[in-house]
Amino acid sequence: xxxxxxxxxxxxxxxxxxxxxxxxxxxxxxxxxxxxxxxxxxxxxxxxxxxxxxxxxxxxxxxxxxxxxxxxxxxxxxxxxxxxxxxxxxxxxx
Amino acid sequence: xxxxxxxxxxxxxxxxxxxxxxxxxxxxxxxxxxxxxxxxxxxxxxxxxxxxxxxxxxxxxxxxxxxxxxxxxxxxxxxxxxxxxxxxxxxxxxxxxxxxxxxxxxxxxxxxxxxxxxxxxxxxxxxxxxxxxxxxxxxxxxxxxxxxxxxxxxxxxxxxxxxxxxxxxxxxxxxxxxxxxxxxxxxxxxxxxxxxxxxxxxxxxxxxxxxxxxxxxxxxxxxxxxxxxxxxxxxxxxxxxxxxxxxxxxxxxxxxxxxxxxxxxxxxxxxxxxxxxxxxxxxxxxxxxxxxxxxxxxxxxxxxxxxxxxxxxxxxxxxxxxxxxxxxxxxxxxxxxxxxxxxxxxxxxxxxxxxxxxxxxxxxxxxxxxxxxxxxxxxxxxxxxxxxxxxxxxxxxxxxxxxxxxxxxxxxxxxxxxxxxxxxxxxxxxxxxxxxxxxxxxxxxxxxxxxxxxxxxxxxxxxx
Numbered sequence: 001x002x003x004x005x006x007x008x009x010x011x012x013x014x015x016x017x018x019x020x021x022x023x024x025x026x027x028x029x030x031x032x033x034x035x036x037x038x039x040x041x042x043x044x045x046x047x048x049x050x051x052x053x054x055x056x057x058x059x060x061x062x063x064x065x066x067x068x069x070x071x072x073x074x075x076x077x078x079x080x081x082x083x084x085x086x087x088x089x090x091x092x093x094x
Numbered sequence: 095x096x097x098x099x100x101x102x103x104x105x106x107x108x109x110x111x112x113x114x115x116x117x118x119x120x121x122x123x124x125x126x127x128x129x130x131x132x133x134x135x136x137x138x139x140x141x142x143x144x145x146x147x148x149x150x151x152x153x154x155x156x157x158x159x160x161x162x163x164x165x166x167x168x169x170x171x172x173x174x175x176x177x178x179x180x181x182x183x184x185x186x187x188x189x190x191x192x193x194x195x196x197x198x199x200x201x202x203x204x205x206x207x208x209x210x211x212x213x214x215x216x217x218x219x220x221x222x223x224x225x226x227x228x229x230x231x232x233x234x235x236x237x238x239x240x241x242x243x244x245x246x247x248x249x250x251x252x253x254x255x256x257x258x259x260x261x262x263x264x265x266x267x268x269x270x271x272x273x274x275x276x277x278x279x280x281x282x283x284x285x286x287x288x289x290x291x292x293x294x295x296x297x298x299x300x301x302x303x304x305x306x307x308x309x310x311x312x313x314x315x316x317x318x319x320x321x322x323x324x325x326x327x328x329x330x331x332x333x334x335x336x337x338x339x340x341x342x343x344x345x346x347x348x349x350x351x352x353x354x355x356x357x358x359x360x361x362x363x364x365x366x367x368x369x370x371x372x373x374x375x376x377x378x379x380x381x382x383x384x385x386x387x388x389x390x391x392x393x394x395x396x397x398x399x400x401x402x403x404x405x406x407x408x409x410x411x412x413x414x415x416x417x418x419x420x421x422x423x424x425x426x427x428x429x430x431x432x433x434x435x436x437x438x439x440x441x442x443x444x445x446x447x448x449x450x451x452x453x454x455x456x457x458x459x460x461x462x463x464x465x466x467x468x469x470x471x472x473x474x475x476x477x478x479x480x481x482x483x484x485x486x487x488x489x490x491x492x493x494x495x496x497x498x499x500x501x502x503x504x505x506x507x508x509x510x511x512x513x514x515x516x517x518x519x520x521x522x523x524x525x526x527x528x529x530x531x532x533x534x535x536x537x538x539x540x541x542x543x544x545x546x547x548x549x550x551x552x553x554x555x556x557x558x
Contacts, residue, residue: 003213003325006324006325006328006330006333009330009333009334010321010324010325010333010337013333013334013337013338013341014337014340014341015341016117016338016341017120017337017338017339017340017341017342017345018341018344018345020117020120020121020124020338020341020342021120021124021341021342021345021346022345023124024123024124025124025126025461026349026434026436026442026443026446026461027126027434027443027446027456027459028123028124028125028126028129028443028446029346029349029436029441029442029443029446030181030185030441030442030443030444030446030447031123031129031133031443031447032120032123032124032342032346032442032443033185033309033310033313033342033343033346033441033442033443034181034185034188035119035120035123035132035133035136036120036123036313036317036338036339036342036343037185037188037189037192037313037316037339038133038136038137038140038188039116039119039120039136039140039317039335039338039339040189040192040313040316040317040319040320040335040336040339041140041191041192041195041320042116042140042143042320042331042332042335042336043192043195043196043199043319043320043323043332043336044140044143044144044195045143045144045147045327045329045331045332046196046199046203046323046324046326046327046329046332047161047195047198047199048144048147048148048153048158049147049153049327050198050199050202050203050206051157051158051161051202052152052153052154052155052157052158053152053153053154053206054202054205054206055205055206057202057205058202058205058206059157061198061201061202061205062157062161062198062199062202063157063158063160063161064161064198065161065194065195065196065198065199065202066157066158066160066161066162066165066195067161067164067165067168068165068191068192068194068195068198069165069191069192069195070161070162070164070165070166070168070169071165071168071169071172071188071191072169072188072189072191072192072195072316073140073165073169074165074166074169074170074173075168075169075170075172075173075184075188075191076169076173076188076192077133077136077137077140078169078170078173078174079172079173079176079181079184079185079188080133081130081133081134082173082174083178083181083447083450084129084130084133085130086178086447086450086451086453087126087129087130087446087450087456088450088453088455088456089126089127089455089456089457
């Protein structure tokens, strides 16, 4: 794929992200941050490829990358879910 | 051109679906009613991306499995065991892991194929540079938040020229590397080292109360690093997901800066709060202390009470007793709300998470602009471990370093209770004229103990 096309996708996605997040109420800032943080663990895809196909050093680096990316993904999603489970509405309670 | 549906197009199709799930997930995270499902949607997208990658063929699974098992175990234990008050440092650590992973991916990709065109070498350098800064920056932020490093800004002579010099050196070396990547491995290693040093140097001069901004910014960096890794691999899902995170981090950063009335460069470079700021006018008046017994009588007669929590509530772990007191006040016929400043605490939304943990329904959590117009009708505003966000100097004193920062105008309430350990000024080092106002009463001591004694006063009265 040409670099320009990738850049095009990047720019569009940045604008999409700005639109998506702009109107989030401040009470959701923490879960939004930790939830989006978990998404940044998408680098796990690159880590898997590196750990599965590299030479010796590449495999070591790749495996470490898988470990850290997985911590980011699994920890990030779980902790976000834990937080959001606590957000309760009084209406639902009664 | 034929439209053949081979296996690799199927994989790319799955990546597109994963991207859509991320976008929907983020959108749903923006509303309280849908947020939890949104997180699940986004996690499903991640699972899809991982499974499809594993199925893409040609991978040897041994080390992948080791990595997945170890990483999952650490992630699960950390996410389950972390206390809600420790959430800022946990988020910082997860963020650092993501940055480090992107750095390692860039490094491993370079080793797999060192002789790459500029269009690949450039994102390799960017993934390593941004990922490295996000990694060590987050670790330092973790250290500050967890109290393992001093929370005050650490400044030294020539700090900014040194930082700028290292960044410039890394950029120049990176540029040379990009032009001839195959023969410049040592330069590449220097760039990695420089990025790690930069992350540390960039965060140490930033003080504890500015952490909401720093965490948001580092969050953005780890997204951008993942996006750079996507350019290396020519993988759209990395580019899309990474840039979504990059954008959301930037927006949060911007919101936090606005809530402090500071520019990003002021936050990053000024060492705000490093020394007690002179120039603010001297405060006149008398501090009036109040016993918890007298405080009870005032609260007992109140029809509307507003709590204003700050980092001090998190430190004292007072959120549960606060909720208990709020319940008693409501039983007593008072209307109770919580006014939360966007930068209260150590990460965006910190107070909301703590109060949610204590089962406070989110309808009671209001933002400053919702409560400020009607502040004069509030009987009692109870300030718990907050300081700068209720400092009227931000409104009244043009010489104050806080001047112009949007605050919660508790001084306009009929009575203000300030729960505080001592008369020490807040993080900014700025005196708070609120403590000396006619309608302010100080309740000195540990916030949790003070609230607990108010709770027992109420209970005794109910029992009698």
